[in-house]
Amino acid sequence: MEQRGNFLATDIDVTRSAHWRVVLMYTALVVSIASICSTIIFFLFLYTPTNTALLNAVMVLLRIPTPEEQVAEVEVYVPPVPTQIAEVVAPSTTAFSFMVQDTVGGAVLISQKPDAVWPLASITKLMTALVILDMQPDYSTTTVVIGADSLDSFMYAGDTYTYQELWDAMLIGSSNKAALTLATALGGSEGAFVSLMNEKARTLGLSTSTVFVDASGLSDGNVGTARDVSILVQKAMVQEKIAQTVRTKSVVLFSKERKKQREILTTNWLLTGWIPNTLQLVGGKTGHTLAAAYNFTMVTYDEAHTRPISVVVLGAQTHEARFTEALALAQSVWQSYQWP
Numbered sequence: 556m557e558q559r560g561n562f563l564a565t566d567i568d569v570t571r572s573a574h575w576r577v578v579l580m581y582t583a584l585v586v587s588i589a590s591i592c593s594t595i596i597f598f599l600f601l602y603t604p605t606n607t608a609l610l611n612a613v614m615v616l617l618r619i620p621t622p623e624e625q626v627a628e629v630e631v632y633v634p635p636v637p638t639q640i641a642e643v644v645a646p647s648t649t650a651f652s653f654m655v656q657d658t659v660g661g662a663v664l665i666s667q668k669p670d671a672v673w674p675l676a677s678i679t680k681l682m683t684a685l686v687i688l689d690m691q692p693d694y695s696t697t698t699v700v701i702g703a704d705s706l707d708s709f710m711y712a713g714d715t716y717t718y719q720e721l722w723d724a725m726l727i728g729s730s731n732k733a734a735l736t737l738a739t740a741l742g743g744s745e746g747a748f749v750s751l752m753n754e755k756a757r758t759l760g761l762s763t764s765t766v767f768v769d770a771s772g773l774s775d776g777n778v779g780t781a782r783d784v785s786i787l788v789q790k791a792m793v794q795e796k797i798a799q800t801v802r803t804k805s806v807v808l809f810s811k812e813r814k815k816q817r818e819i820l821t822t823n824w825l826l827t828g829w830i831p832n833t834l835q836l837v838g839g840k841t842g843h844t845l846a847a848a849y850n851f852t853m854v855t856y857d858e859a860h861t862r863p864i865s866v867v868v869l870g871a872q873t874h875e876a877r878f879t880e881a882l883a884l885a886q887s888v889w890q891s892y893q894w895p
Contacts, residue, residue, distance in 0.1 A: 698716070
C-alpha cells in the first residue's frame with residue numbers, strides 16, 4: 556500500500572540552503588523598508604498643521620490626551636483674595652509703622668510706613684530661632700550660660716542648661732542671655748551665627764533694609780521694615796517648634812548650680828489674657844529697647860478661625876499699646892474685608 560507523504564515534513568535545511576538564505580534575507584529587507592516608509596509617512600502626513608484634527612481624532616481613539624487637554628489638566632492654584640466690603644478705617648495708634656497682611660494670598664490689607672526702617676529689638680529672636688532650626692541641634696545637649704548680668708535676670712553666667720531650656724527662655728521670656736548662649740554654642744561665635752542670620756534673611760526674601768548685628772536684638776543695629784517683619788513672622792510661625800513655644804504662657808527652669816528654680820512668663824500679654832481678646836493666636840513675638848520703643852508682631856485668626864492675618868506694630872509708645880493697637884488693627888481689617 557502506498558504511503559502518503561507528510562506535507563509538513565521536509566528534508567530541506569533552510570540554514571544550509573543558499574536559495575532559502577537569499578529568500579529570508581530579501582524578506583527581512585522588504586519588511587524593514589516597509590516599516591521605515593510607514594513611519595516616515597506617518598510623521599509627514601499626521602504631524603502637519605493641516606492634519607491636526609485627524610491627529611487629535613486618532614489620539615482620542617487611542618485614549619491619548621491632546622496637547623491642549625494636557626495643558627488644561629494642569630491646575631494653577633490661585634490663592635483666594637479677601638474682598639473689601641467696607642472702607643478700612645485705621646484705628647488711632649501711637650506706632651511708628653504698622654502693617655496687616657493676608658497670610659494666604661499675601662495682600663496688604665492696611666499699612667502705615669510699611670517700608671520705613673525701624674529697630675527690631677527682640678523680634679530679632681525669630682530669625683535666631685529659624686537659623687537654629689536649620690542647624691538641627693540635639694536639644695538635650697547642655698551648655699554653660701554666658702553674658703553679663705545686665706542682659707537679663709532669667710539666668711546667670713556659669714549656670715548649665717540644655718539647648719531646649721535655653722530655647723524656651725529665649726522665645727517665651729525673650730531672654731537675651733539664652734539667645735547669646737545658643738548662638739555662640741551653635742555658631743562657634745555670635746558673629747559667625749549673625750552672618751547666617753543675614754544670609755537667611757536674603758533667602759526668605761527680606762529686603763536689604765533688614766539687617767542683623769546680634770542674636771538677641773539688644774543692639775539697635777538690628778533694623779528692619781514692617782513689610783519684612785510680616786514675612787519673617789509668617790515664615791517663623793509655619794515652623795511648629797517655634798509656634799508652639801511662643802504660644803506657651805510660662806516655663807520653669809531649674810539651676811543645678813544654684814539649686815533653685817525660676818518661672819519665666821511669656822512677654823505676650825495677648826496670651827496671658829491681660830489684654831482681653833478672642834483671637835485664635837498662631838504665635839507672636841515682642842521687642843523693646845529705648846530706641847525701638849515697643850514692638851509686636853503676630854500671626855492670628857479671628858474667633859471663627861477663618862481669616863488668617865499677620866500683624867506688625869513697630870514703635871508703639873507703651874508696653875500695653877503695642878498689644879491693644881495690634882488687636883484694633885486686626886479687628887478693623889476683619890470688619891472691612893470678607894474672606895472667600
